[in-house]
Amino acid sequence: MRVEDLPTDPIVAAWVAIVRAGNGLIAAVAADGKAAGFPPLEWYDVLWELERRSPKRGLRPYELEHGLLIAQYNVSRLVDRMCRAGYIERRPCESDARGQVLVITDKGRALRKKMWPVYFASIQRHIGSHLSADDARALCALLVRVVACRDQEERRPDEQKRR
Amino acid sequence: MRVEDLPTDPIVAAWVAIVRAGNGLIAAVAADGKAAGFPPLEWYDVLWELERRSPKRGLRPYELEHGLLIAQYNVSRLVDRMCRAGYIERRPCESDARGQVLVITDKGRALRKKMWPVYFASIQRHIGSHLSADDARALCALLVRVVACRDQEERRPDEQKRR
DNA sequence: TCAACATAGATGCAATTGCATTATACTACG
C-alpha cells in the first residue's frame, strides 16, 4: 500500500488504510500462528480475557461478546468448541439461572502461555520493526479516538446491531 | 476502547488498536450498508476495482486476489455470485487461455453508484466526525508505513500463504 | 401476584469460508 494509492479525501483514505492495515496484519499474524500449529487467533483472545479478567471469577458469555465484538450465536458456538477441546469450562451461574460462567482450565492456561511468545514475535516483526515506540503511541492515540467515540454513539440509541 | 485498556508495550498496543479499530469500523459501516439493503461490503470493493482499473480493459481474477487480499478460491466463488447477480461478467482472456477477464456491467456500475453515497456518509460519520483532516492524514502516514513494509517482506521469499 | 416485556444463551438451516486437490494451459530448459 502506498500513500499515492489512497483516495484523496483524507477521511476516506483513513478508512481504506485502517481496513487494509487491519486485514493485512490479522492475516499475517494468524498465518504465523497457524504455521506454529495453533488454533485460531480468536481462541487466544478468549483465553486471555478469561485469564486476566478472572482470577477466580470467570466471565459470562455476554461479557466475551461485548469485549471481543463477537456475535452472540458465535460466542455460543466458539465456547462449545473450546470446551470440547478442554481449554475452558462452563459452570452454572449462581446469581442468574439463565446464565453460565466461563473459566479457563489449566490446559487453557498452558496453551495461552505457549501461544504468546509466537504471537508476540509476530507482532514485533510485522509492526515493531517498522514503527518506533513513539510512532506506535501516536497511532494508538489516533485510533483510540475513532473507536472510543464510535462506541459512545452506538451505545446510546437502542442497541440491537452490535456485531 | 480507552488508552488505559491497551497493553503497556506500545507495539502490542498498536496491534490491539489496529485490529479493534479495523473490526469495529468494518462492522459499523457494513451494518449501515446492510440496513440500506445492499450486498456485502466486499462487493463494493470488487465493483470499484473493476470500474476504475478497467476503462475498457477488465481485470484478471488474480489481480482482484492481490488487490483485495482475498484467497484465490474465494475470489473464484465471489465472482460466481456476482456474475449470477448480473453485476459483472467473465470474458475469455485472449492472451492466456487458462484465464479470464472480469468486466463490470451497466447494472454493476449502477449499483456502485447507488452504494457510494451511503458508504461515504457512513465513513464520514464513523471516522470523519472524530478526526480532523490532518489527523486522518497523519493516521494514513503511519498505517502506510506498516503495511507497505510488510508487503515487501512477504513478497520476497516464496509466497504461498498470502491472506 | 401475574401478565408483559427484556435478557441470556442455544440451535436449525442456509450461505460462506478454508483446505486440499484437480484440470488446464503456460514457461523454461535440456
Added chain:
DNA sequence: CGTAGTATAATGCAATTGCATCTATGTTGA
C-alpha cells in the same frame, strides 16, 4: 520438440458464520 515445473482458476467437502427463532429465566409495574 518434449518434459518437468509453475501459474490460473475451479471444486468437493468439512468447518464456520449469519439469520431467524426458540427456550428459559429474570424484571417491571398495574
